[in-house]
Amino acid sequence: xxxxxxxxCQLPITEAEAFVSKGKSYCSQCRIAVGGSPDAAAPAPAPExxxxxAAPAQPSMPPGxxxxxxxxxxxxxxxxxxxxxxxxxxxxxxxxxxxxxxxxSGTIGFAGPVFMLSGALAVAAVTGFIYAYVVYWIxxxxxxxxxxxxxxxxxxxxxxxxxxxxxxxxxxxxxxxGFFAGVFAVYFSWAIWFQAHxxxxxxxxxxIFDEAGKIAVEGLWGIGGIAFKGGLLKAVWxxxxxxxVGSSTLLAWLAVSEGAFCESCHEWLARTAEAxxxxxxxxxxxxxxxxxxxxxxxxxxGNVAYDVHRxxxxxxxxxxxxxxxxxxxxxxxxxxxxxxxxxxxxIEVLLDKLIVSAEVHDWAVKRFV
Numbered sequence: 001x002x003x004x005x006x007x008x009c010q011l012p013i014t015e016a017e018a019f020v021s022k023g024k025s026y027c028s029q030c031r032i033a034v035g036g037s038p039d040a041a042a043p044a045p046a047p048e049x050x051x052x053x054a055a056p057a058q059p060s061m062p063p064g065x066x067x068x069x070x071x072x073x074x075x076x077x078x079x080x081x082x083x084x085x086x087x088x089x090x091x092x093x094x095x096x097x098x099x100x101x102x103x104x105s106g107t108i109g110f111a112g113p114v115f116m117l118s119g120a121l122a123v124a125a126v127t128g129f130i131y132a133y134v135v136y137w138i139x140x141x142x143x144x145x146x147x148x149x150x151x152x153x154x155x156x157x158x159x160x161x162x163x164x165x166x167x168x169x170x171x172x173x174x175x176x177x178g179f180f181a182g183v184f185a186v187y188f189s190w191a192i193w194f195q196a197h198x199x200x201x202x203x204x205x206x207x208i209f210d211e212a213g214k215i216a217v218e219g220l221w222g223i224g225g226i227a228f229k230g231g232l233l234k235a236v237w238x239x240x241x242x243x244x245v246g247s248s249t250l251l252a253w254l255a256v257s258e259g260a261f262c263e264s265c266h267e268w269l270a271r272t273a274e275a276x277x278x279x280x281x282x283x284x285x286x287x288x289x290x291x292x293x294x295x296x297x298x299x300x301x302g303n304v305a306y307d308v309h310r311x312x313x314x315x316x317x318x319x320x321x322x323x324x325x326x327x328x329x330x331x332x333x334x335x336x337x338x339x340x341x342x343x344x345x346x347i348e349v350l351l352d353k354l355i356v357s358a359e360v361h362d363w364a365v366k367r368f369v
Contacts, residue, residue, distance in 0.1 A: 006025065099355070100355065101353050102325075104170060104171060104256075107167070107170065108169075112162075112168030114166065115163065116159050116162050116166070124155055128188040128192060131189050132190075135193060136196040136197055151189070152182055152248040155181050156178045156181065159248070160252040160254065163252070164256060168256055174253050174256035175252065177252055179249045216233045262321070264319070264324050269327065274369075276303060276305075277302065278302050278303075279312055280332060287330075291351075291354065299367065310332075310333065310334045311333055312333070314368055317353070323358055326358055327354060327355060328353070328364065329352055331347050
């Protein structure tokens with residue numbers, strides 16, 4: 001039989017094993033998730049002397065990708081004791097050929113780049129106009145620094161969100177588009193600033209560099225008796241441009257890379273729950289256990305109040321459309337306050353989007369949320 005590939009788990013199967021639904025082939029395990037009967041006829045037995053290709057009589061769903069048991073499957077089963085504090089499920093991980101942690105497929109597609117490119121130009125044009133006049137009317141270095149940081153961060157965030165709207169699953173491409181958006185934003189804000197400053201319509205990059213060099217000779221402003229002109233003023237301009245481009249690049253990358261995408265139903269996973277747990281005292285001992293599917297150690301961790309200064313943040317993701325993909329993350333969070341009472345979070349990711357089963361996801365929601 002010619003080999004093929006399961007549409008969901010990407011594992012190799014033969015045509016005889018394949019369960020076909022809507023033109024797509026699924027293995028004996030994944031067919032249950034798309035509505036196939038678990039009692040579907042098994043393939044014909046292999047000739048004598050060859051290994052049988054028949055699926056196991058009671059196949060177990062791939063870890064992290066199985067739907068919850070149906071009512072028929074659970075009817076008559078005794079209720080678990082302990083309620084939310086029942087023993088944690090233990091799942092055998094990993095499935096051969098399946099990564100432990102979620103990773104983007106790297107798909108770029110058509111809609112994502114179009115949304116990001118058109119959005120970058122539109123957002124940069126509108127916010128660049130506002131930024132240029134803010135800098136012109138309030139020539140204070142502190143205001144300029146906050147304005148350019150907000151300008152770049154907002155632009156990068158919007159570009160990243162537009163990429164997600166177009167189902168972009170490539171973090172490197174998002175990084176590239178964020179960089180491009182930041183460079184265009186710097187160019188456009190300079191062009192608008194010249195119109196505000198000297199009523200000059202300069203749109204060529206070479207013309208902008210030449211005119212900026214002339215202004216740098218005379219300078220624009222000073223602080224504490226120090227006149228900002230020449231190389232010092234150019235250094236300030238370079239720092240502003242670096243902040244805009246850097247924040248735009250970083251935020252676009254973060255917006256795309258922090259999500260998880262279900263390739264089965266073409267939807268981004270929803271963050272279904274978040275909880276604050278006791279700090280993890282020995283991550284090197286805990287994380288390997290969780291990656292092996294042993295969640296007993298996690299079950300022993302309790303919730304903490306919201307006013308503590310250090311805790312373990314538990315995050316859960318799920319595809320609520322097909323309930324086929326579930327992820328779990330853990331982060332160590334330390335909160336500090338400055339003299340003015342402003343909070344700052346120091347976050348260390350301990351476990352990033354571990355693929356878990358529906359059973360583990362639902363247990364964690366009941367146990368910790």
